[in-house]
């Protein structure tokens with residue numbers, strides 16, 4: 001019960017943060033110099049046309065009124081219309097979000113599948129060669145800019161070795177519409193199209209590897225130090241004295257209590273993943289929300305920028321809520337006492 | 341006379357353990373010898389820091405190497421020299437042939453698994469090693485039975501609980517149950533219950549004694565409580581600064597302690613010595629990185645002679661009353 005209250009408190013606090021975020025982004029987008037309507041219409045449009053667009057989008061109203069209107073729409077799930085394409089921002093984001101979501105999900109899967117075993121190995125052979133190698137790799141992963149890694153992977157694995165596709169989410173020869181979740185891989189599986197699934201995975205691999213390096217390094221580092229802490233605990237000695245074999249002590253008795261810090265880090269990494277995703281999306285021509293967001297910022301497409309930021313914010317909040325639930329599942333102390 | 345010939349279940353001979361820390365080597369155990377006969381209750385006493393826990397950990401194979409290093413000696417258990425056994429074979433004895441009751445119940449249970457999960461794992465891995473076939477239901481029945489034997493109310497509920505839901509006393513009982521789960525022949529207990537309040541501690545000690553007696557287990561118990569030793573132990577080993585300095589049947593030791601350190605230790609407990617006045621032992625234990633060349637107790641010993649400071653007295657082997665002291669040698 002305490003845990004439910006804890007989750008509700010976290011959620012309430014997240015809503016406050018989201019509200020603050022909306023005000024902040026709203027103001028920043030409007031304080032930055034440059035007239036969005038003029039930018040949207042291009043230099044050859046007449047002043048009258050620009051004024052007309054401004055009136056149409058409500059940009060001639062006082063700021064509080066603009067904000068109130070925006071929030072009113074937001075509460076009905078309406079993100080407004082794009083200044084540039086005049087399309088509904090909802091539609092733009094719906095199309096691009098799934099691509100970014102799939103990329104980030106694949107990245108996190110890679111980061112966990114690689115980072116956790118690396119951290120465990122480093123902790124198990126602390127101060128030995130394995131540990132030093134893992135620490136070096138973790139630091140390299142953390143300091144290598146993702147655009148550099150993206151280009152490197154694209155050139156090496158794509159152009160030189162011809163092993164993997166280098167652009168897009170799917171081969172042009174395949175016609176498949178991800179019409180269930182929007183995730184190419186998942187929808188392919190749901191439609192039992194294993195050829196599509198394999199192709200989508202191949203397209204995902206390079207971009208998600210490029211994006212995963214930093215997070216993998218983080219996870220490996222945190223897992224390592226967390227495991228080393230736990231390895232010193234009496235209950236690990238006790239497990240040994242009670243005849244629990246080393247394999248089980250490491251992968252079960254030590255790893256599970258060590259799991260909370262890397263999980264928490266994962267929640268925080270989400271924000272920077274979405275941020276970094278745009279470079280990777282640009283390099284691999286990935287039709288995602290991150291690169292869409294950057295395009296709209298450059299063009300001062302007000303509603304689209306707001307939309308991307310708010311959707312990312314909600315996404316971040318939901319992911320962290322899911323992580324809170326997971327943490328409670330992994331560590332009953334948190335679930336029982338509702339404290340963390 | 342080696343351990344097997346002496347008829348002891350466990351014999352430790354001249355065990356030496358060093359710790360390498362920050363480039364310095366501490367000779368923490370320097371010639372520990374002790375015997376635990378089958379079905380007997382043996383106590384290990386001594387000031388804190390004298391190496392009792394290190395001795396226990398060496399016997400159970402729990403020392404972390406490095407920084408620890410076993411540099412000499414042998415540990416004979418049921419005829420096997422544990423120090424020369426392959427790691428797998430040695431690990432195979434843990435929990436089944438010998439087991440341990442840990443000192444601090446608050447830190448010795450894994451916080452993220454239920455009591456039942458942890459006990460099931462202990463049973464399952466032992467079953468696999470010993471080639472025992474047992475169904476899930478049989479294992480569960482065994483867990484519930486042993487939880488009942490350590491007087492846990494409502495064992496079914498306890499099995500479903502996480503450690504955080506239990507009091508210290510209950511956790512200590514769970515730890516005892518875990519140690520007994522696979523019917524070991526030797527139980528090692530490192531100051532059980534000292535982390536608990538006095539009443540609970542007394543209950544735990546009584547329970548442990550009853551369980552050990554009922555099953556005919558050998559018990560090697562570290563304790564600070566000389567009252568408990570006098571009441572319950574068959575045999576006592578006194579440790580000082582990394583070595584056993586006196587060993588004797590409990591009654592003989594309390595009646596006529598021979599080593600000056602043992603006398604000083606007994607003097608610290610007024611009820612036992614009858615002196616009525618509490619006093620500590622003057623001075624501090626030696627630094628393990630540069631111990632005195634002779635008897636390690638000599639710098640604090642009122643009866644020290646010149647030879648005590650140059651040559652360490654030998655510790656005779658045998659089942660009777662022995663002490664590592666030149667005074668005793670001379671007598």
Ligand SMILES: Nc1ncnc2c1ncn2[C@@H]1O[C@H](COP(=O)(O)OP(=O)(O)O)[C@@H](O)[C@H]1O
Nearest residue numbers: 359361368387388389390391392393394395407
């Ligand atoms: N992991 C370790 N590293 C270095 N020294 C240790 C370690 N464990 C124990 N020691 C040393 O061994 C000595 C004996 O410790 P211990 O056996 O725990 O004493 P006690 O008799 O109180 O159980 C201590 O003084 C300590 O300096």
Ligand SMILES: [Mg+2]
Nearest residue numbers: 392393394530
């Ligand atoms: Mg101790």
